[in-house]
Amino acid sequence: MGMSINMRFRKKYYIYIIISSIFILFIASIYSTKYVYRLPVFREIKISLTKSPTVEKLKILSSEKNDVPIWTFAVIGHSRSGNEAIVSPSLKKAISYCRDNKVDIVFLAGDILVGYNSNIRKYKKDVDALANYFDSMNFPIYVAPGNHDFSTKEQKEYFEKNFNKSYFHLQRDVANFLILNTSAWHEEQFNGRSFQINFDSESERGYHVLPIPGNSDKYKSIPLDQHKLFRAVIDNKIMGQPRSEDNFDIPNFFGVIMHHRQWVVKEGYWHLMWHPYLKNQNAFVFCGDHINNSEYKLFDGVHYINTSLTSNENSFVIGKFFKGEGLLLTEVNVNGNSKPIIFK
Numbered sequence: 001m002g003m004s005i006n007m008r009f010r011k012k013y014y015i016y017i018i019i020s021s022i023f024i025l026f027i028a029s030i031y032s033t034k035y036v037y038r039l040p041v042f043r044e045i046k047i048s049l050t051k052s053p054t055v056e057k058l059k060i061l062s063s064e065k066n067d068v069p070i071w072t073f074a075v076i077g078h079s080r081s082g083n084e085a086i087v088s089p090s091l092k093k094a095i096s097y098c099r100d101n102k103v104d105i106v107f108l109a110g111d112i113l114v115g116y117n118s119n120i121r122k123y124k125k126d127v128d129a130l131a132n133y134f135d136s137m138n139f140p141i142y143v144a145p146g147n148h149d150f151s152t153k154e155q156k157e158y159f160e161k162n163f164n165k166s167y168f169h170l171q172r173d174v175a176n177f178l179i180l181n182t183s184a185w186h187e188e189q190f191n192g193r194s195f196q197i198n199f200d201s202e203s204e205r206g207y208h209v210l211p212i213p214g215n216s217d218k219y220k221s222i223p224l225d226q227h228k229l230f231r232a233v234i235d236n237k238i239m240g241q242p243r244s245e246d247n248f249d250i251p252n253f254f255g256v257i258m259h260h261r262q263w264v265v266k267e268g269y270w271h272l273m274w275h276p277y278l279k280n281q282n283a284f285v286f287c288g289d290h291i292n293n294s295e296y297k298l299f300d301g302v303h304y305i306n307t308s309l310t311s312n313e314n315s316f317v318i319g320k321f322f323k324g325e326g327l328l329l330t331e332v333n334v335n336g337n338s339k340p341i342i343f344k
Contacts, residue, residue: 056251058282059326062340064167069200069320069328070248071172073258074098076316077109077288078249078308080148084328086131090309093334095137102316106139107179109288110146110259122157142170146259146288147183167226168231173246175321180258184223219262221269234277249324254278256285261295263287263304278302284329286317294331300344305341307331317341 025222079091091112098106113126134141143149143163150156167183231237234254256278262270263285278285279300287306293315295306307315315333322328329341 019314021144055280055282058251058253060343061322061326061328062342064328065320065322065325067322067325070323071175071321072101072103072105073175073177073255073319074103074316075109075286075288075305075307075319076106076309077113077286077306078111078290078310079108079288080111080113080115081312087129088309090314090334092133094287094309094332095141095252097332097334097336098318099137099139101318104139106141107177107257108141108143109286110144110182111148111288111290112143112146113149114330115148116151118152120152120154120158123150124158127158127343140219142257143181144179144257144259144288145181149183165221167229169229169238173243173248174250175248175253175255177255177257178230178233180222180226180230180256182219182258182260182262183212184226186224219260219265219268219270222262222274227273230274231277234281247323248321250321250326252282253321253327254281255319256283258285259288261287261289261291261304261306263297263299275300275302296341296343303343305329 063248074094076091076094079088079094083281089332095106113123115123116128117123143159145166147160150159156166164179166184168179170177170179229238262268265271279302281302284303284305285303287304288308289306290310291306292308292312294308295304295309297304305317307313307317309316313331313333315331315334318330318332318338320328321332330338331341333336
């Protein structure tokens, strides 16, 4: 009888162990599914890349003011001529307009040289011609390099010696500018290869190429060292030294100056790594890519602008900050005609 009771007890014990094990496995499967497999199923979840706080919205003015602007800038895109030993007549007109209208600072958005020539002597001659002209203007001119502006390490060093670093941050009061190098891949792509542009007519754009590696129409990602600087500026980890006379009395402004229109590739690297951080930042991206007509686009509150001296309009951008009011952007052609920029 004692043995019979013991057997029944063992049987119940085993049943209890089996049921408990099944229950534990069931619970474990639920939690493992929840934490390992379920997250990707929630496709409606949107993860924002930016951690930057939303800033007060900057007012974009639609007409000229009677007041004198507190600070002005210009962005001139694709300014190269056919032969840089002779500075482009269009570039001369644009910079002369800036000087005569008391523009404080000028940014050139790439392709200031014919370039694509591995002959360093020829390259230096072209750079010297432009650098000497810029120096004669006696006001600051900075260059965001394009794919024509240098192709080798030696050329890049000479470019930076005569113009400026290929990417950097500049600040004046609430106005931040980030100059980017969208052609940083050239140095690796062209290393050790000989190439040049030959002219085949008297036309300014009448040239053909002897084999040049790469394709400037295929936009490549901007290196992470530039993105690191970009994030530091966006997150206010890098700030310029304020001047005592500066008091724009307007919300923060963030301007990006670069050559290529990387933003036109909707599924590309720009929209993944750069565009999300520009949302709600009063951000303006100025490009100088060669296209037929100027572009002014508004995506997610980010303003995208592309003008070129070699476009049909032969135009560039003037930005004017008015104290306590906002920013006026105008498109100006080389003949001096201007109109307010309207974003679509």
